[in-house]
Amino acid sequence: MIVNVITEKESNRLAYVCDFINRHPLNDGLFVLKTNVEKADLAIAYSNTDKSVYHKIPVQSILFQYKYFETAFANEYSFHNQKIFSVETARKEKQEFYKNGVFGFDFFETIFFHLSRVEELELEEHQLNDRGQIREEELFVIKNQIHRFPVVDQIIVGLVQIFGNQKVQLKTKWSVTHDIDYIERFSGAKSFFKASVRAIMDFKNPLSVWQSYSSKKANPSLDPYNSFNRLLLTSGTPTKEIYFLMGGEHVYDNQYSLDHPIFLEAIHIAKERGYKIGIHPSYLSWDKSKIIKSEKERLENNIGQTIDISRQHYLHFDILKTPNALLESGIKEDSSIGFTKEIGFRAGTGFPYFLYDFNTEKKSALLEKPLVFMDSAALHLEKPLEETTEFFNLNKYNTQMTVNIHNSRLVQTTFEGKLVNKIYKVIKGYIDS
Ligand SMILES: [Zn+2]
Known part of the structure; x- marks a missing residue:
């Protein structure tokens, strides 16, 4: 099944997300997204103004435009009792992911945000840990407490049901x-020294460390x-x-x-x-x-x-x-x-x-x-x-x-x-x- 995504703004980032969705193991070829093609089984407008077709995806036009942006919200959407989360610049009350042919949010940009790790670019000093990497508390999914859900895979589950007309339940x-x-x-003097220091700090007998060290040193299988x-x-x-x-x-x-x-x-x-x-x-x-x-x-x-x-x-x-x-x-x-x-x-x-x-x-x-x-x-x-x-x-x-x-x-x-x-x-x- 070919889905034609009608868009005025083709971009590498949009092509990247379409390619990801097309290859996703939960989709498994049930539907293929293509942009601005002549022949397709279904057409969908990726636009805020195009009224020529029934299906629509709203355009957010933030994450496909910039390298990084500051404020984002994980708004909750529902789809057949499943939760689906967006990445949006405005806070919204709970809505439906898909209703009467219209999607609730720009899922292309949401998926791009997560996969590309765009939020890990151009960081400020206070966002970094002692290793110069982003502090995990600063990450969008942690801040919004959605890190224990595969939020991208859950969007794909929704799309497969809508475009592929199939309910997916594949064992993880x-x-x-x-x-x-x-x-x-126990590998040599350096680690023996470290283990002894640890034992002293823990008010344990460093002699026991030596006994354990010397017996294990003699027999690596132990x-x-x-x-x-x-x-x-x-x-x-x-x-x-x-x-x-x-x-x-x-x-x-x-x-x-x-x-x-x-x-x-x-x-x-x-x-x-x-x-x-x-x-x-x-x-x-x-x-x-x-x-x-x-x-x-x-x-x-x-x-x-x-x-x-x-x-x-x-x-x-x-x-x-x-x-x-x-x-x-x-x-x-x-x-x-x-x-x-x-x-x-x-x-x-x-x-x-x-x-x-x-x-x-x-x-x-x-x-x-x-x-x-x-x-x-x-x-x-x-x-x-x-x-x-x-x-x-x-x-x-x-x-x-x-x-x-x-x-x-x-x-x-x-x-x-x-x-x-x-x-x-x-x-x-x-x-x-
Ligand atoms: Zn390691």
């Missing part, structure tokens, strides 16, 4: 990933971070990816030997269980393809495979610069767009999509697989297990859940480790069901 697709920042807890056998899934259904950190110069970085028995074991299990192996580019690599490339080659030479997937360490990602640095290094898919202190959808969708390049005003060649859930981020929540369970239950259908569980978080003896183990059990339950 799971993608399990792991960032390997550390392979062992190291609490060597959890790969429990961590890596045997089941074949979901997408499975593992990203290895390859060093780096920043204090947040870590380097392990690629001859280390725990690393070799991790690679062995990952290959055996059908994981795709990627890199976890170091903290300062976000705008430097040279660093990304050398880290990528180091791992490629070691595992004897080409690598084309990655996730930035600490999700240190800049929407203007990082995608091109990754592409120049031969990376095709990134998975850094997510939260470090929250769970949910930073870009409004859980499904992989091509980013927008503001440098060229075109679709980027980099595929983004949004990171929806990360163990370390969930630990910042008031009630990690309860909120996570509720979140997964809320999103059983019509989106994708890309989750990140760290080997270093699956420790069985600490309070936080036990919590992550419980959460991972819940995730496995969803995957197996």
Whole structure:
């Protein structure tokens, strides 16, 4: 079914959104949007004045015009008992998403806002965190408390029902990933020193740290971070990816030997269980393809495979610069767009999509697989297990859940480790069901 979008203003941004909608897995070819074509099954006016056809989408003309704008509201619309949220410059009372052929708001611009991350451009000092990235509290979806809904995917569900005449209820697709920042807890004098300081601060006996350190040092299979056998899934259904950190110069970085028995074991299990192996580019690599490339080659030479997937360490990602640095290094898919202190959808969708390049005003060649859930981020929540369970239950259908569980978080003896183990059990339950 071809839907002709009649518009006086064709633009790259509109074309980008139409392409996204046409490719969206929930649409699955049921309808195809085209602009100003002769032949179509349905015509829709993307205009505030055109009265020639029955179907209409109002034009907001803000997000397609500017790089960034200040004030936006998430107005609530309803569609068959479902909530749909807009991004608009005026506050409105609750309305219907679609009534008598007319859409309630400009969903093209709303979708563009979320996917492109336009709000992460041209930030002011007070909006930045200590890493120079936007503070997550400043993000539109967090400010409006709609981050736990895939607001973009929900718009697509509505469109499929209107244009494709079909009710969509597709089981959520799971993608399990792991960032390997550390392979062992006790790795040499530096970490022993750190652990001792921690023990003294916690009024614990530093001698016990030494005893634990020396016994585990002697036997790497007992190291609490060597959890790969429990961590890596045997089941074949979901997408499975593992990203290895390859060093780096920043204090947040870590380097392990690629001859280390725990690393070799991790690679062995990952290959055996059908994981795709990627890199976890170091903290300062976000705008430097040279660093990304050398880290990528180091791992490629070691595992004897080409690598084309990655996730930035600490999700240190800049929407203007990082995608091109990754592409120049031969990376095709990134998975850094997510939260470090929250769970949910930073870009409004859980499904992989091509980013927008503001440098060229075109679709980027980099595929983004949004990171929806990360163990370390969930630990910042008031009630990690309860909120996570509720979140997964809320999103059983019509989106994708890309989750990140760290080997270093699956420790069985600490309070936080036990919590992550419980959460991972819940995730496995969803995957197996
Ligand atoms: Zn990391």
